[in-house]
Amino acid sequence: MNLTLYVWRQKDAKDSGGFEKYTDECKDISEHMSFLELLDVVNERLIEKGKMPIAFDSDCREGICGTCSMVINGRPHGPWKKTTACQLHMRAFKDGDVIYIEPWRAKSFPVLQDLMVDRKALDDIVQAGGYISTNCGSAPDANSVQIGKEIADAAMDAAACIGCGACVAACPNASAMLFTAAKISHMNTLPQGKPEAGKRTLDMVNAMDQAGFGNCSNHLECEAACPKDIKATVIAEMNRAYAKASLTKR
Amino acid sequence: MNLDAKIPEGPIAEKWENAKFSYKLVNPANKRKFDIIIVGSGLAGGSAAATLAELGYNVACFCYQDSPRRAHSIAAQGGINAAKNYQGDGDSVYRLFYDTVKGGDYRSREANVYRLAQVSRNIIDQATAMGVPFAREYGGTLANRSFGGAQVSRTFYARGQTGQQLLLGVYAGLSRQIKAGKVTMFTRHEMLEMVTHEGRAAGIVTRDMVSGKIESHAGHSVIMASGGYGNTFYLSTNAMGCNVTASYRAYKKGAGFANPCYTQIHPTCIPVSGEYQSKLTLMSESLRNDGRIWVPKNKEDCKKKPEQIPEEDRDYYLERKYPAFGNLVPRDVASRNAKLMCDEGRGVGATGFGVYLDFSDAIQRLGKKLVEERYGNLFEMYERITGDDPYSTPMKIYPAVHYTMGGLWVDYNLQSTVPGLFVLGEANFSDHGANRLGASALMQGLADGYFVIPYTLGNYLGSEKPEKISTDHAVFKEAEKSCKDRIEKLLAIDGKRTVDSFHKELGLIMWEHCGMARNESGLKKALELIPALREEFWSDVRVPGSGANLNQSLEKAGRVADFLEFGEIMCRDALTRDESCGGHFREEHQTEEGEAKRVDEKFSHAAVWEYKGEGNEPTRHEEPMTFEHVKFSSRSYK
Incomplete structure (x- = not known):
């Protein structure tokens, strides 16, 4: 052609x-x-x-x-x-x-x-809290904490994000909510991620704001553009976790 | 060249414990005085960077991608092996060790493999603690699947994205250390030169791929975790940017390169569709569990639609030749037979280089729904790429270069022949022998980075007390100059041919003569063709633009220039290894049935190549491989 x-x-x-x-x-x-x-x-x-x-x-x-x-x-x-x-x-x-x-x-x-952009801002968001603070060597046996299949599957659904940034490019506000929320959902859903859930949510959302990404106004273009089919429900989860963490922050 | 493997004393099960106890330690307060350079941010490099930083070392980590999360470990699909024996099906450290040595066709180092099997258990614990969402049973325990080359279920997985999830776990730990200021991350930086001083690794020279700036970085030690060299073939399942430059530069500075001819060809990839093809896509090996592989019996039928070929005119050649294993023969056997069929002129598809993988029987036997449950996502991916629906017409598959078992030679401590230079993951040679088992690449990368290098590096720093030299030192200035000169030379040629056209031509030479089957005359021919092509490259390549900014053609040109030298070493190694073993099949050495035949009395060793300067032939050294625990036997799948 x-x-x-x-x-x-x-x-x-x-x-x-x-x-x-x-x-x-x-x-x-x-x-x-x-x-x-x-x-x-x-x-x-x-x-x-x-x-x-x-x-x-x-x-x-x-x-x-x-x-x-x-x-x-x-x-x-x-x-x-x-x-x-x-x-x-x-x-x-x-x-x-x-x-x-x-x-x-x-x-x-x-x-x-040309078509190349700098997506360092996404790394910055993860560096703010997209991890579980466990040093190598201190892990307990992997089967010592049982995690129900539904929980593991839900975490995996969110963890499938490839960090391409299509959600940001699709959003009229250039918001990185879907990206940030997917990482928060993946970690907060798992028992290993619970101890730091509140701090993680606050830190990552703040990093997202600092990087200059826009806010979410529910267009859901992000979900439509996501090549890995990450659902926008993770954003609702993140907002709830953020509200909870803000109120219970010590 | 000193090839002392430094294997620790004691029975095999106690060697690693003994070694760890004998290693010198670095006091916690002194660790921050050491600067460590790590090239690569995949499973091996990323886990090493995070773990060394957690211990207190200062780490500088380099990757050519725009983020460490994109290293090619991410593309591994199937899973990761570990001797957890969670299924109670008879697995053990010893069995994983045994399977790996045997699967590697008796060309790996027993002590290293045993340690790999030992620490495999810790990897699963560590990854789980980092939040890797491994598949689970309904009761909440970890799920396992079985994989080729093993009779137990020891493979842990996260859907079809195990590599991605493990890498994201590593990336999370790395991100935490970047935030803590213990790792300085250099993305879009490519290592162009290694620097040695008084025989030790002293640092590297990189090019900032955005600004074009050539920069020196000094450290007390350099860790190379830069992956494999599959892209020497141009077409492979590797990512576009995977390259041999980092390893090759180390080789040119005195690091021995072991077994470069060992490449793994994966049998189930989507065939090449045209000259524009830029890479090959793997379809999970699990498809062979239910798919039947066939080609037409008659050449004349090859251009027909598969539905038009009646059952009696189909040749299910694996089932015919290997009734015991059928379509589930190991990777190398399946690959070689597909090539054989196509060479006979019975290949299918537009190019004639493809065989059918047919699910019609499985759909009849199991029902479409169950087939969809098992393979739905793979079928979808296949349809996206080819436009064919595997539910209604057979898939077409063909083998493709997938992994390289050869790499920089390392001793038991993962140190190369250059003191202070350590090599991890696919970039080293040690654990897989001549053939890697499925789901073992992820295991080795993480074993090296999480659980081996943190100990062995400490021993080097603690016992040798290396000095760090300034980047103002003459050795750095010379290395910078040689990088700049090379870039200018590439830009100045201004010939007629594009970089890609040379890379494709090299790939065809390699595939033809140093691919799935090799022979003396073909390899000798390749050894004439490659230098000629290299000469043409340096006189007729066209690299547009300048070196002072982002220039993708220039990046590629540098890599292809190294592939053009490295391909020759692969062929040289394949020529001197006058036997068949694992992924290295020499047509002169096969049984009457066409199976690979090792020559243990002559080749039970790692061949290690030493660079001897521009224009001189490299020298071949040998590290004998002795087998005290796993006895030699020949593989049979009849």
């Missing part, structure tokens, strides 16, 4: 950036390619012409590392539900389509180059 791409090109964080149109470079595209392989092909053709290739992040290309991050026709990770950009395939498009590709858009995710 032949396509027309409008790709966001931006030299570095200071550059104002803008869309560039590509047509010659996107001819004869196979429907079996992944979306990122389309960009690989375009890049090979750009380099052959002596131009700079499009910079974009990707690593595992199997939907688990959370590195790839691009808005495709207005939707983070593109048109397929529960699918990262690396697993989106060109069957989703047809000959003659026009595709717009942009980086994640959020104040807390400054653009580094």
Whole structure:
């Protein structure tokens, strides 16, 4: 198939950036390619012409590392539900389509180059409390605390987050609530995470605010965009945990 | 080259205890005086960074990804082995040890493997304490599944995302130490050079991949946990960024490289669909429990739809050749046979390099619902990638490069031949011999990082008392200059071919001649082709842009330049290892039925390569592998 791409090109964080149109470079595209392989092909053709290739992040290309991050026709990770950009395939498009590709858009995710952004703010949130404070060597036998299957499954549902930031990119407020709440829910649900649950919730929410992410106004775009199907109910859990922790803080 | 493995005294079950007692300790107040550099933030590097920081050392940790949470350990699906014997089915430390040595086809070091099996139990406790949501039974205890190469259920798992959950556990602990100021994390930094001073590891030189800045980092010790070299083949199940540069730079500074020819080819991956293919996706091995593998009996049928090929014209070749194990033969046997069928011209799919994995019998026998329960998410993933629905038409699969058992040589203390340089996880060579069992990679990475290096590093620092040199020292300045010169050289070539085109060509050479089956003439041919390709690379590659900012083509060019040298060492090792063992199959050494044949009297050793300078052939050394507990036998799956 032949396509027309409008790709966001931006030299570095200071550059104002803008869309560039590509047509010659996107001819004869196979429907079996992944979306990122389309960009690989375009890049090979750009380099052959002596131009700079499009910079974009990707690593595992199997939907688990959370590195790839691009808005495709207005939707983070593109048109397929529960699918990262690396697993989106060109069957989703047809000959003659026009595709717009942009980086994640959020104040807390400054653009580094073209489609690459800096997501350090997400690491900062986890560093504020997204852990259980146990030193290596002091763990009791793993079966010494029984954890019901339902509890373990609920924790796993939340822990499936890949930290890609699509929820932030999808949110009109650029809120990181779904990301933060998923981590809090994962840890607070498990018995091992209970002792620090209150402090963790307060610290992570504060870190999220400090990083400049917006608030939640219940659009639920985050849930729709999440490639791992994290449910927005974790946000309600987080809000409840936050209220409780604020009131019982010592 | 000194290859003293420093195996501790005593019976095998007491060696690790004896070693720990004999190790020198570093007083808690003195630990903060030591600076440790760690390259890599996956299961091995990340767990080492967090644990050493908890002990009080100052750690600087480097990764090329934008966050330590994205290291490729994250992609492991199946699970992690541990000799917990929670199922009461006869598992024990000794049995895990035994299975691992045998599965590695008698090419690993017994003492190391025994320790691995011992600490495997602590890993599950530690990961659980860190909040890893392992699968549970309704009663609340941990669940297990069985895996290839074992007759007990010892594999712990978190759905199909065990690697992800273990890595997030490691990342959580690491994040806590970053917050505490004990770990300084350098993301989007790539190690380009290792620095030694008076024969010891003194630090590294990195490139900040955003600003392009070349920086030196000095430490009292350097820990390498930079993963495997599967991407030498271009196409593999590794992540796009996985590379051999860190290990290779260490090799060039005197670290011996052991068994580079040992690569593991995983039998169930989605086949290549075209030239644009950038990576291969693994489909869990568990599919072979219920799927039947076949190809058409007649070449003429290969282009037909599978539904049009009647039952009597199908060749269920694994069931035919290995009636006892059928579709459940080990990874290397399944892979080799798929290749054999395709080489005979009976492969299926657009490229002819694929075999069918058919679930129609299973659906008939178990019902669609049960098949969906067992494999639903895998079927969904397959359909997303290929557009085919495995419920109604057979899957197409083909083997792909998955893991590398070779790596930098280390002694029992995980120290390389360069004092002060330690190597953990897939980057070292020690525990898996010539073939790794499923669910053992996660175990080894975490064993090294959580439970081995915290002791052995202390012994090095406590007994050798290494000095840290300043980054102003001439050795750092020289290393920085050589990095800068190399970058400028790459940018100045301004030839006609892209970096990827060279990488793909190298991958094809490696796959053809140093892949699933190797022979003398093919390897000799590869040893001619690779240097020629390397020469062309250095005269005709085109790397656009500059080194002074983010430049992905430049990053790739540096890595491919190293793959182009390293591929040659892999072939050289494969050529000199004139036997078949585990993942290394030399066509000259097979039984009449086409099974791998070891030559124990000549090759029961690790081959360790020593760099001898530009343009000179590396020297091959041997560390003998002796087996006091697990007796030699040949594997049979008939």
